Amino acid sequence: MNEWVIETKGLSKRYKGRYAVSNLNLKIARGDIYGFLGPNGAGKTTTIRMLLGLIKPSNGSVHIFGKALNKDKLSILRRIGSLVEYPSYYGHLSAVDNLEAIRRILDVPTARIAEVLDIVGLAKEARRPVKGFSLGMKQRLGIASALLGNPELLMLDEPTNGLDPSGILEIRELIKQMPKQHGITVLISSHLLSEVELTAGTVGIIRQGELVFQDTIENLHQQAKGSISLSVSEPELAMTLLKEHGINAIMNDSSILLEQTNNETIARMVKRLVERDHSIYRVEEKRKSLEDLFLQIVGEGKRA
Amino acid sequence: MKSFVRLVASERLKLSKSFIWLLVPLSPLLALAIGLLVSFDSYDISESQAKYAMLVSAMSSFHSMLFLPILTGIFSAFVCRYEHGSGGWKQLLTLPISRTALYCAKFIVVATLIALTQLLFFGAVCLAGAYHGISFDIEWAPLLMAIGGSFLACLPLAALQLLVSVSWSSFAAPLAINVMLTIPNILVLNSAKIAPFYPWAQPMLTMLTFSNDSFNGSAPTISNMLITIAGSFFVFWAAGLLYFNRKEV
Ligand SMILES: Nc1ncnc2c1ncn2[C@@H]1O[C@H](COP(=O)(O)OP(=O)(O)OP(=O)(O)O)[C@@H](O)[C@H]1O
Ligand SMILES: [Mg+2]
Numbered sequence: 413m414n415e416w417v418i419e420t421k422g423l424s425k426r427y428k429g430r431y432a433v434s435n436l437n438l439k440i441a442r443g444d445i446y447g448f449l450g451p452n453g454a455g456k457t458t459t460i461r462m463l464l465g466l467i468k469p470s471n472g473s474v475h476i477f478g479k480a481l482n483k484d485k486l487s488i489l490r491r492i493g494s495l496v497e498y499p500s501y502y503g504h505l506s507a508v509d510n511l512e513a514i515r516r517i518l519d520v521p522t523a524r525i526a527e528v529l530d531i532v533g534l535a536k537e538a539r540r541p542v543k544g545f546s547l548g549m550k551q552r553l554g555i556a557s558a559l560l561g562n563p564e565l566l567m568l569d570e571p572t573n574g575l576d577p578s579g580i581l582e583i584r585e586l587i588k589q590m591p592k593q594h595g596i597t598v599l600i601s602s603h604l605l606s607e608v609e610l611t612a613g614t615v616g617i618i619r620q621g622e623l624v625f626q627d628t629i630e631n632l633h634q635q636a637k638g639s640i641s642l643s644v645s646e647p648e649l650a651m652t653l654l655k656e657h658g659i660n661a662i663m664n665d666s667s668i669l670l671e672q673t674n675n676e677t678i679a680r681m682v683k684r685l686v687e688r689d690h691s692i693y694r695v696e697e698k699r700k701s702l703e704d705l706f707l708q709i710v711g712e713g714k715r716a
Numbered sequence: 717m718k719s720f721v722r723l724v725a726s727e728r729l730k731l732s733k734s735f736i737w738l739l740v741p742l743s744p745l746l747a748l749a750i751g752l753l754v755s756f757d758s759y760d761i762s763e764s765q766a767k768y769a770m771l772v773s774a775m776s777s778f779h780s781m782l783f784l785p786i787l788t789g790i791f792s793a794f795v796c797r798y799e800h801g802s803g804g805w806k807q808l809l810t811l812p813i814s815r816t817a818l819y820c821a822k823f824i825v826v827a828t829l830i831a832l833t834q835l836l837f838f839g840a841v842c843l844a845g846a847y848h849g850i851s852f853d854i855e856w857a858p859l860l861m862a863i864g865g866s867f868l869a870c871l872p873l874a875a876l877q878l879l880v881s882v883s884w885s886s887f888a889a890p891l892a893i894n895v896m897l898t899i900p901n902i903l904v905l906n907s908a909k910i911a912p913f914y915p916w917a918q919p920m921l922t923m924l925t926f927s928n929d930s931f932n933g934s935a936p937t938i939s940n941m942l943i944t945i946a947g948s949f950f951v952f953w954a955a956g957l958l959y960f961n962r963k964e965v
Contacts, residue, residue, distance in 0.1 A: 490812035500807035516726035
């Protein structure tokens with residue numbers, strides 16, 4: 413049994429006849445870290461804005477914590493911490509006062525401000541006006557604001573935007589701990605697979621407003637396992653032979669490509685070919701990196 | 717209710733350390749300066765009530781004709797200013813508050829700032845009266861009604877300005893338009909037809925009821941004014957709420 417923290421059905425958003433997000437069926441499980449990936453303009457931010465009730469979907473529904481967003485918006489929002497696109501802040505106020513303005517609305521203990529500032533490593537800068545902060549510091553403040561209300565669900569839109577490498581690492585570690593330590597579910601968007609690869613349990617890939625992949629990261633790895641390439645003396649004949657034995661292969665120039673890479677299949681294939689006196693020159697494993705696979709998924713069907 | 721109070725407190729916090737607080741006493745101070753300079757010598761007025769009428773009419777001319785409408789615009793723009801900069805609406809509207817509550821909270825802050833201004837103006841009138849040695853033994857009700865009424869007359873304007881400021885991400889543009897529409901007050905005042913329906917003239921007209929009552933009875937009465945004020949307030953307020961609830965952030 414799976415209880416979806418976020419579930420959307422046919423979620424779509426149309427701008428002037430053009431779909432920015434179309435027919436999205438997201439399913440995000442409790443305690444999961446969901447990497448929401450897609451190139452620039454794919455519709456990640458638009459989706460997150462719909463999930464937070466900032467914009468109304470043109471079609472489709474959003475259920476969060478099992479409740480309809482358009483009915484129980486406020487009680488749902490109380491349990492969500494979010495950071496959309498770039499961090500918001502009140503420049504003339506200090507980091508503490510920025511958080512205090514939010515704290516008054518959320519009604520959490522004052523001590524929570526110091527806690528979240530500590531978590532994001534801003535405790536030392538807490539009293540300075542935020543307008544003097546660097547982009548990365550503002551981003552950290554944004555994450556602190558998202559954490560302030562002890563949320564059960566975090567939605568972070570490109571949270572490592574503008575952070576330095578050590579900052580990225582810190583935030584990544586922080587996000588990793590969320591489900592383990594606090595049972596928090598995290599939705600994190602990015603245009604880089606590498607950024608969520610190490611943290612996410614599930615990835616959803618969105619391309620031109622459509623969800624083109626949604627599965628666990630293990631299954632993505634599985635897909636990226638690569639293929640076996642075979643060079644033989646007479647590729648055409650070899651292909652026919654393999655077909656007869658029910659082995660799926662593709663001809664690529666003069667080599668044969670096999671998507672299946674389990675040991676038995678390879679062994680069987682080599683045995684058959686050798687039996688028929690084919691000379692086998694090379695058996696190579698062509699590894700696809702996860703990033704290649706991502707680019708391939710994202711690039712597929714790209715319209716001009 | 718408690719959460720609404722917290723929301724207003726949060727709005728107030730955002731105004732701390734901002735120059736907006738300097739604008740509140742500005743007009744009352746100017747009015748005080750004018751009030752101190754008023755000379756009663758050339759007029760043959762002995763009655764305290766009439767003296768106050770004259771004093772208030774002098775002090776309130778700039779205050780109610782120009783400053784109140786302009787300040788109302790500035791206050792309304794100011795409570796939206798920080799949200800327009802750096803994506804604040806997005807953060808604010810993902811918090812567990814209804815848009816209606818937020819709109820009301822912002823409006824209450826604007827109304828409070830105007831009320832403070834009026835309170836200080838009343839203080840300025842008293843100070844000027846004491847300076848001229850006018851007896852405090854007068855009928856206060858008409859004066860308080862005029863000052864309170866002109867506060868109420870600012871509210872439709874505040875609702876209208878809040879609507880413009882919420883929808884327009886620029887800080888300066890709504891202000892410039894507000895000032896442009898305030899200047900004609902000088903002319904509108906002379907038109908008995910337009911003046912009662914020109915939102916920017918309402919604070920002035922309500923304030924004038926005090927001096928006019930004391931001089932002659934031809935000006936619109938405060939109860940007539942209140943009907944126009946309530947009507948226009950309702951229209952602008954409803955439009956603002958409707959718009960804000962549908963705004964895409
Ligand atoms: N208010 C709007 N009006 C018209 N089109 C819009 C609007 N908001 C977004 N879009 C369009 O929707 C598409 C998706 O935008 P979105 O901001 O969701 O992309 P994204 O995946 O977040 O990209 P990025 O990685 O650059 O942040 C874009 O083509 C954008 O032009
Ligand atoms: Mg985006």
